[in-house]
Amino acid sequence: MEWQSAVNQWRSIVLTLWQRGITHLACCDLCSVTVSDNMKASGNAKQLLVCSICLDELPIFNCKAIQGDLLHWPAIDKGLPQRHFARLLSLAPYTPPFDTWLKQLKYQGRFELAPFFAELLFKQWQIANEVHPYEQVDLVISVPVHIRKWQTRGYNQAHLIACQFAKKLQVPYQSDLIKRVKQVDSQVGKTGAERRKALRNNFILNNGNTAKLKHVALVDDVVTTGSTASEISKLLLSLGVHTVTLVTVCISLPTIKKCP
Ligand SMILES: [Zn+2]
Structure with a gap:
């Protein structure tokens, strides 16, 4: 069924993100690109409000x-x-x-x-x-x-x-x-x-x-x-x-x- 396939797709996305250590997702306040908390690990940013590119351009x-x-x-x-x-x-x-x-x-x-x-x-x-x-x-x-x-x-x-x-x-x-x-x-x-x-x-x-x-x-x-x-x-x-x-x-x- 269509809805089952959609649910499975979502489950797969969530699982992949979880495996990669990404537990929070947000949209950049300025450009709407997805900002994830794995940025913390990379040292690019410690927040989820703006993406690293917009952050650099403030x-x-x-x-x-x-x-x-x-x-x-x-x-x-x-x-x-x-x-x-x-x-x-x-x-x-x-x-x-x-x-x-x-x-x-x-x-x-x-x-x-x-x-x-x-x-x-x-x-x-x-x-x-x-x-x-x-x-x-x-x-x-x-x-x-x-x-x-x-x-x-x-x-x-x-x-x-x-x-x-x-x-x-x-x-x-x-x-x-x-x-x-x-x-x-x-x-x-x-x-x-x-x-x-x-x-x-x-x-x-x-x-x-x-x-x-x-x-x-x-x-x-x-x-x-x-x-x-x-x-x-x-x-x-x-x-x-x-x-x-x-x-x-x-x-x-x-x-x-x-x-x-
Ligand atoms: Zn941005």
């Missing part, structure tokens, strides 16, 4: 060209004035496919993107470290959302990325070190000065001791004017932290549309 910043710190790039240095973080590590400009992926994580709950970003960030961190060694990170934290925003959305995308990133880095992660105390309206379209004013005294030390912290990695999904990250960094520095490194998936600056 528009990721060339860390070596900017000596391991995006603040060395004049367009970024100029676009992020009055900042209190010492270094910036990001994956890509806020352009496709990263802009779509970030929206999917933030608004559609595509949680598998968080470990994917964390893995790419860790890889970027390692490259940056080779060029310009970072001092040992004592703690990873994420930019907190206000409790009301958290209640509406149900999660904080920066937290999801940060805890996975900390695991990769093998550094402790604390989600509640800093608390956001004011609910601020959307800052989209506002200038840096307007954002800074709105964010003043917006963050407090919530839980824990910063006395022994020298270097903190602050994780966010995207940096736009840098005001939020800067406000948190300012607070951390006032509490005795020596250095804050900002780690974000994307940079959304009008002057940055492509990688160096």
Whole structure:
């Protein structure tokens, strides 16, 4: 019978894959080609979201060209004035496919993107470290959302990325070190000065001791004017932290549309 032949065919495919050690199959998010977890063994990738070809073609910043710190790039240095973080590590400009992926994580709950970003960030961190060694990170934290925003959305995308990133880095992660105390309206379209004013005294030390912290990695999904990250960094520095490194998936600056 026709259906029996179809079942047999499927059984044969599954058996072959199993014999080859392939237990998971997925489609590449960008080109739809089949991605299998045998890529792990070949060392091409440790994720099943995009195939190795698309992975190599992602528009990721060339860390070596900017000596391991995006603040060395004049367009970024100029676009992020009055900042209190010492270094910036990001994956890509806020352009496709990263802009779509970030929206999917933030608004559609595509949680598998968080470990994917964390893995790419860790890889970027390692490259940056080779060029310009970072001092040992004592703690990873994420930019907190206000409790009301958290209640509406149900999660904080920066937290999801940060805890996975900390695991990769093998550094402790604390989600509640800093608390956001004011609910601020959307800052989209506002200038840096307007954002800074709105964010003043917006963050407090919530839980824990910063006395022994020298270097903190602050994780966010995207940096736009840098005001939020800067406000948190300012607070951390006032509490005795020596250095804050900002780690974000994307940079959304009008002057940055492509990688160096
Ligand atoms: Zn692909």
